[in-house]
Amino acid sequence: MRIFHKTNFNFIKHRKIAYAVSTILLVVGMASLFVRGLNYGIDFKGGAEVVIRFDKAVDVGDVRSIMEQAGVNGSVKQYGLDRSLLLKTDYQGDTTRLKALITNALSSRLPGNPSQILSIQAVGPSIAADMKMSAIKALAAALAGILLYVSVRFEFKFATAGVAAIFHDVLTVLGLFSLLGGLIDFMPLEVDQSIIAAFLTIAGYSITDTVVVYDRIRERLRGQKPSDYERIFNESMNQTLSRTVITSGTIMISVIVLFIFAGPAIRSFAFAMFAGILVGTYSSIFVAAPIVFDWQTRSKSPIKFRGA
């Protein structure tokens, strides 16, 4: 079976459209980051999350008002499992007391519907600040490491454009999280440790597709006249289109399976991966290679190919 057989898209000719799309994505994302900020999870903000399961179906609004009256401030939402609710609060301190507050309030106000606390996660503010710092360090180190590796393996222009594409991908997904954070009920899209894991995986993976396109361009560019570059870029991208899409496709299968089956704890992560791979595939074709092309046509020095 073949999905892309002998395609002949003129990617380079239409690159300006892609630039515009990417710019809009990035500007909207950044604007939202500045205006709305990010919806941080307890990992980075501190606070507590409690998962409560009820014996019978329960109205979220009822529980919300019971919690308010009990003095537990925060949000109450459906948790992905059956008859379970997720209570999120900025409560700091002894979880024994928090647990007592919740169970007392629920057992006295909903006596006919026994409930059980399935899990409690509480993170203090100092450790949350630490985790945030670690996350930033990990992201920075990953980007620096990938930049180093790609610049060892590829020519300078290729490497720079490839890393630009990674930034493009991570920032777009970050912008998406800022835009949609807290809006979707079954998927809070909070930025926590698992999302950082997704970002790092996206950063590592984003370069995969790019490398495939680059390899082909390099291979075919050797010893060609600069006037033929546009044709060669286009042909290379068309030749590799199939594998670029299929490699992303198989990961997409995994990610979609995770989104559907792995439960609420993994859902935001799966969404981040989904968006990241989608944007990553797009950017290897429409961002990374066209940047190299534009850069090359404008600069006077030809690409110096390394080795054989």
Add this chain to the structure above:
Amino acid sequence: MKNNRFKLILIAVVAMVSVWSIWPTWRDHALSEKLKSFRSSEDSLKFAIDNREAIEHAKDKSLKLGLDLRGGMHLVMEVDILDLVEQKAWNKDATFTRVMESVKSQAATESNVNIVELVAAGFKKENIKLSRYFYDMRDSDQDIVNKLNAESKDALTRAKEIIRNRIDQYGVAEPVIQTQGSQRLIIELSGVTDEARVRKLLMGTAKLEFRLVKDPQATLRAVQSISGVSLAAPVAPAPTESVAPSDSAKAAAPVVAAPSPATAPAPAAAGIKKLSDVIGMLPNGVVFAPAYARDQVTAVLDRPDVQALLPQDTQLLLAAKPELAANGEKYFPIYLVKKTPELTGGVITEAKATFSAQDNQPEVLMSMNDEGTSKWARITGANIGKQVAIVLDGAIYSAPVVQSRIPSGNSVINGIGDLNEAKDLEIILKAGALPAPVHILEERTVGPSLGSDYIRAGMLSMMWGFVAVAIFMVIYYNKAGIAADLALVLNILVVISVLAGFGASLSLPGIAGIVLTMGMAVDANVLIYERIREELAEGKSLRMAVDTGYKRAFSSILDSHVTTLAAAFLLYVYGVGPVQGFAITLMIGTGASLFTAVVVTRVLFDLLIDSKFMDEKSFG
């Protein structure tokens, strides 16, 4: 083909090692299923005893599940180094308190800093030599910083040991206790059912002190001297909402004697209440606080400005357990005790929780070392007829009247709620007191029922992930897809066996990593197959096309694997807990896929082409 023979042997070895490593996991599962299948409990017990060795061996070597899957507690605790520094200081004065306060607020904003350095910087800013408060006058600042650093390092190690002792005695299977940085402990306990009790056990400082109780007249005078202070702290107002209506305060008064005028609570109209509004005094020297006001009174008595009003070297402490008045109200007696303890818990060598012979209430019997025994004999001998309070963590458990000199070094703590509490106290006293208080910074508790939900979700996603990816590969690449699927099976085997073999545990994020790896592992095959298709389209023979396909695709495959490995490695280094599980499986999976895609499928092709199973059309 000689080369292939070597590769075949390598693949066989990898596969065999994987199966050998996973075998105990399967066996463990089979055995526990078998155990469950028996109808009567005698049968299953008999089976368990007969096969004890096999069961234990399988359990020991099987793949461990993470805390999120089997249920348990993950805690990050911090040893309060600031408190330790404060303990080490002598002739503390107002300046000292002020500097320490500012260091405290600074430490709260900056995370994971060296507290000792902060303290040193704090005193340096004020131009005060550290030797004024710490160690010897002749020590230089640097000496003192070094000594304090050594103390805090030692405190962390001791805290770890003590907490390990406590957990071991409480009985948790395979606890994990690690130090992190200069003042943190990471504790992982699986299968804990009573988290509140464990939390208390871990945090209990068990600072045991024997203190002399002052006589009733002195107590009354002392309480009167502070009865005018307001309940609200001078800086931060104490929460007043929790104060019950004033009539219940009246009812709280014991009926044995008429309440003195001081007991009568003033109406709460003024907003800010005085201490005398919530505590009661009887002419015979009994002072008490009703149960509802306990936290408030404790807070007031802890305030330095209140303590300054009391006579030299004395302190007012509340009882740990309320007494029941005839009308059913609970109230906490308050005692005036000497601030300097006569004896501390350091002398305790043995503790035993038991029931008292007289009233069948839980109590803890303690015995002391030689030094403690002789001191205890002297103290009891000198104070016959007086009360000695047994103070644990700042609350008075009992204040018995000394009847006679006690030469044996025995003492007893009573006034304990239940036997569990007595047992925990025994554990804490035996394990020794923590060198400094510990605080819980992070807590993640997952109950076993949620864990089994997660296991089900994880299994479902692994299964569907494999089925979907495998079917896709066969549809898209035909027979070559089957080769990729075989490689994928080996890949998953390797990931699980490496996890089991190295004793790493599998968590829900780890399962997510495996599912993700499935999608990534076949990528290398996709790159190779696409290349082979191209070569075939150029009219090359099948064997030539396969050769060039593998050769040409290798560079891209290596690049993508290295970048993914790098990202996963950094995630492992900087991430904590759950995310590390994801990073580990991603790393193993990526490494394994390099082997399975490049070596395994290659050998498979050679074999399949030789046996004429594959031809030019087999790549779809």
